[in-house]
Amino acid sequence: MGANLVNLNVNPCKMCMPMGAVNALCGIKSCMSILHGSQGCATYMRRHMATHYNEPVDIASSSLTEEGTVFGGEANLIKGLHNLIELYHPEVIGVGTTCLAETIGEDVGGIIERFYEQNPAVDVKILNIVTPGYGGTQNEGWFATLRAIVEQVEQDRTPHGGVNIVTPMISPADTRWLKRLLTDMGLEYTLLPDISENLDGATEKHYNKLKCEGTSLAQIATMAGARLTIEFSKFTDAHTSPAEYLCEHYGVAYEKLPLPVGIRAMDRLMEVLKGAGGVMTRELEKERGRYLDAMVDSHKYCARARAAIYGEPDFVTAVVRLCAENGVLPALVATGSVTGKLKVLFADELEACREFAFGGETVILDDCDFSVIERHCREQGVNLLIGSSDGRRIAHKMNIPLIRCAFPIHDHVGGQRVRMLGFEGSLNLLDQSANAMLSQVETSFRTELHQQFFVPSPWEAARHSGPAPEPIASEGERRVGSA
Amino acid sequence: MSNGILVERRASIVDKCGSGHGYGKGKGQGTGKNKGICCERESVSGAVSQRACVYCGARVVLNPITDAYHIVHGPIGCASYTWDIRGSLSSGSSVYRNSFSTDLRETDIVFGGATKLTAAIDELMAKAKPRPQLIFVYATCIVGVIGDDVEAVCREAERTYGIRVIPVKAPGFSGTKSQGYKLACEAIMALISPHKEQPRRFGVNILGDYNLAGEMWIIKGYLEQIGIPVVATITGDASLEKLIEAPAASLNIVQCAGSAAYLAERMQEEMGIPYIKVSFFGVEDTTTSLINVAKALGKPDILGRARYLAQMRTAEVMPTIEKYRSRLGGKRAAIFVGGGFKAISLIRQFNELGISTVVVGTQTGKKDEYEVIGSLVDDNTVILDDANPAELEHFMLEKKADILVGGVKERPLAYKLGVAFCDHNHERKHPLVGFEGIENFIKEIDLSINSPVWRYVRG
Structure with a gap:
């Protein structure tokens, strides 16, 4: 390709809103999702999720036809709801819209109401989730879904001492870590959503096609009575934040924190959790200590890294902070979302990084694609990529390592087991970064140094081809010579 | 609904043994012809079709x-x-x-x-x-x-x-x-239509092969070895320059009928290029296809070379087939692929290995293809059009399938059910066509079906 294009997205660094919806709905107990639109949307997303999570993911489609598109897809959606209930017996159904449903102006709320009217015996909670494919990325779709859930599940305001935890898209393994942390600290909690089991299921005697783990509606209904909501996002606002909704309608206090990656974010989380009644355990203190020890062990290797970090806004935020703490220069920070605030958010972090690196440039890109990322990677001399497997083509072309730690991961197994949260998760990411640098040096230093410094001995050469060269004269020798 | 089959889906499922599921039955059809499976229809809303768009x-x-x-x-x-x-x-x-x-x-x-x-x-x-x-x-x-x-x-x-x-x-x-x-x-x-007036030359176009893992190169190699020039490849490894030469060819050979038969029809009607359907999956189909291409071109010397090539290469792969047959014979396979033509080849390939096909389905198979499928499988087989995960689960378990051949979306389901899996999709990185592909196919079947992991998982 030649220069970057402004009217065309070339190699997308994002997916569409419904992808966020179907991922988030996998974290709700006994929930099925149906996308109101063409058949392909559901299938594409299932394929992406199947290779990343290595887990069966069943997503229904209302399979809109030409007729449905012209005259409205109500009949299709209603039939789809019936069939889904008959096949899976879900307790919850999330109806996600698509670009098609939104463009033809489907009144999904009205259709759901009529479905209930026609079927009074149906005891399934049907959620109306607005996720037009043109309205944002999977990240916005994810939060739109969580917001719709807290808005549409009837809340019980009875106060209790628990906390609500709202996460952006994180891996099942990281979700399990988060749950264990809260339990270890003695906290009652509601996690929204909880994909830990449903997208990283065990092999069992009988396979259940309905995903029966995850956060139940009953748990979600208690969110209004919690003492605090912790939302791990710096990018939600009054319209998209579940925490702000719970605060505005039920007076639940909230804290918006960065994802707990790196020492500052973890310390901040500990502080907030302690404030909410959590108890710091001896084991956590030891983990923290080990993490500090490891930071020191690898700091000189990390300092060689010039990283490009790309992906969802909260993911890149967390990784940038980790890099800053460990002397990695985030030479390029990129997201496919439109946030408008990355530059402001990272100003201090990156200033400190540049200072440590004696200058150097840090590029921050909103709303970008991989063709732009590739150009900047080359210009910036990036030697480490951190993000989804979509960066593998750049890694291959530039012959630089890629740490796969974000959705989607298509070319490796283990997407469901990515660990980057907490002290141990951060350490995992840190070790991978340091080791990537060590491998680069290990495989290249002999050749590089040989090329740089080795010259055949002049005397050796002279024996074959003439008189030995004159050595350079010292200052004293020059004085003697001139006298 | 205990068996996970929607009423609306029943007409798209034919159980040849007719064991009383309430959907289409093919009992007593000695010829194996199933009467009218419902196919070539839009997917049922909410049924979780495996199709894209x-x-x-x-x-x-x-x-x-x-x-x-x-x-x-x-x-x-x-x-x-x-x-x-x-x-x-x-x-x-x-x-x-x-x-x-x-x-x-x-x-x-x-x-x-x-x-x-x-x-x-x-x-x-x-x-x-x-x-x-x-x-x-x-x-x-x-x-x-x-x-x-x-x-x-x-x-x-x-x-x-x-x-x-x-x-x-x-x-x-x-x-x-x-x-x-x-x-x-x-x-x-x-x-290509604007270029249809160019002079004809002896050679074929290969239609409906997408050069996955170099498969087009393998097929092209066979044809060239027996003296058949390839004019254009559609669309595996195609370029504009080569594509517009397509109207010059004397014969079209169609590998994936589901996707390219329509193009072959159009080229026959509008450019007068005849076509034949071929399949280069498995010994039997590869051999038949080479011979049929040679026959269609009407050149005895080429026919002779086609036969010789097929014999020679068959002799080369037979030891591998024999070696694995003892480990694979008697196993049961489920097939769920995109088109009917591929399913037919797979059934034949499994037959060559002594594996019986107990479940066979496609996303977009056609009526005539389902008829061929019905004639190839035995009476214990269920045939499905546009199957969903619930049906695949039900029938793989009921028919005790040992392995599923399918695409990426089906893989995790098979694994969760303790069923081995063979990737016969468009993302694979090893060729499955021709004689080279036979070895890859057999080895992949074997390394999954006979993997030690199942001993512990199924325990």
Whole structure:
């Protein structure tokens, strides 16, 4: 390709809103999702999720036809709801819209109401989730879904001492870590959503096609009575934040924190959790200590890294902070979302990084694609990529390592087991970064140094081809010579 | 509903032993012909079909054209989910491995996206290297709804730049994936029709092979070895320059009938090029295909060479087949693939290995293909069109399948059920066609079916 294009997205660094919806709905107990639109949307997303999570993911489609598109897809959606209930017996159904449903102006709320009217015996909670494919990325779709859930599940305001935890898209393994942390600290909690089991299921005697783990509606209904909501996002606002909704309608206090990656974010989380009644355990203190020890062990290797970090806004935020703490220069920070605030958010972090690196440039890109990322990677001399497997083509072309730690991961197994949260998760990411640098040096230093410094001995050469060269004269020798 | 089968889906399922599921039964049909499985229909809403959409069908057929710029006009998703997902290889350009999208946003939906599309093409022409000679513009779901005249934009661009800019109006809702195949064939016709007056020469076009893991090169190699020149490959490892020579060929051979038979029909009608269907999966089909191509060309010397090549290569792979047959014989296979023709070849391949096919389904099989399938399998087999995960689960367990052959989406389901799996999809990185492919296929079947992991998992 030649220069970057402004009217065309070339190699997308994002997916569409419904992808966020179907991922988030996998974290709700006994929930099925149906996308109101063409058949392909559901299938594409299932394929992406199947290779990343290595887990069966069943997503229904209302399979809109030409007729449905012209005259409205109500009949299709209603039939789809019936069939889904008959096949899976879900307790919850999330109806996600698509670009098609939104463009033809489907009144999904009205259709759901009529479905209930026609079927009074149906005891399934049907959620109306607005996720037009043109309205944002999977990240916005994810939060739109969580917001719709807290808005549409009837809340019980009875106060209790628990906390609500709202996460952006994180891996099942990281979700399990988060749950264990809260339990270890003695906290009652509601996690929204909880994909830990449903997208990283065990092999069992009988396979259940309905995903029966995850956060139940009953748990979600208690969110209004919690003492605090912790939302791990710096990018939600009054319209998209579940925490702000719970605060505005039920007076639940909230804290918006960065994802707990790196020492500052973890310390901040500990502080907030302690404030909410959590108890710091001896084991956590030891983990923290080990993490500090490891930071020191690898700091000189990390300092060689010039990283490009790309992906969802909260993911890149967390990784940038980790890099800053460990002397990695985030030479390029990129997201496919439109946030408008990355530059402001990272100003201090990156200033400190540049200072440590004696200058150097840090590029921050909103709303970008991989063709732009590739150009900047080359210009910036990036030697480490951190993000989804979509960066593998750049890694291959530039012959630089890629740490796969974000959705989607298509070319490796283990997407469901990515660990980057907490002290141990951060350490995992840190070790991978340091080791990537060590491998680069290990495989290249002999050749590089040989090329740089080795010259055949002049005397050796002279024996074959003439008189030995004159050595350079010292200052004293020059004085003697001139006298 | 305890068996997980929706009433509306029953007509698309035929259980040859007719064990009383309440859906179509083929009992007593000694010829194996099942009476009218319901197929070639739109998917049932809410049934969780494994099919993709019209756009997908069009994109996968055209995408392997290596030097084409494939612009997806619509919101980002469609481009994102189809970016370089298939393993089509190229001996030349790699432009096709990029994903171009107009990435329509809210304002474009309100005010229309045609201006953005025009600007995108203009920009591509000004900046892209190499300079585009061929652009496909895929109109996805909402493009027609918001009133963009994609055809006019493409016409205008062709006029301005003197290159080919071909619209592919493929809104996802306008039919099934097969409709997309048809649209792709029409796009290819639009591309090659202006060149139909060129002089004929002896040689074939290979249609419906997408050069996954170099498969086109393998087939082309066989043909060239027996003295048959290949004029154009459609669309595996194709380029504009080679494609427009296609009308010069004396015969079309069609590997994937589901996606390319329509193109062959059109080329026969409008260019007078006859065609035959072939399949290069398995010893039997590969041998038959080589002989049939030679016969269709009417050259005895080529026929002789075809027979010799097939015999020689068969003799080479037989020891492998024999070696594995003892480990694989008596196993039961389930098949769920895209098209009927591939399913037929797979059943034959399993027969060669002594494996019986107990479940066989396709996403977009045709009536005549299901009839052939019915004649090839025994009475304990269930046949499904457009099956969903619930049905695959039910029948794989009921029929005690040892292995499933399918695509990426089916893999985790098979594993969860303790069933081995063979990737026969478009992302694979090893060839499965021809004699080379037979070895790969057998080895993959064996390494999954006989893996030690099952001993512990199924415990």
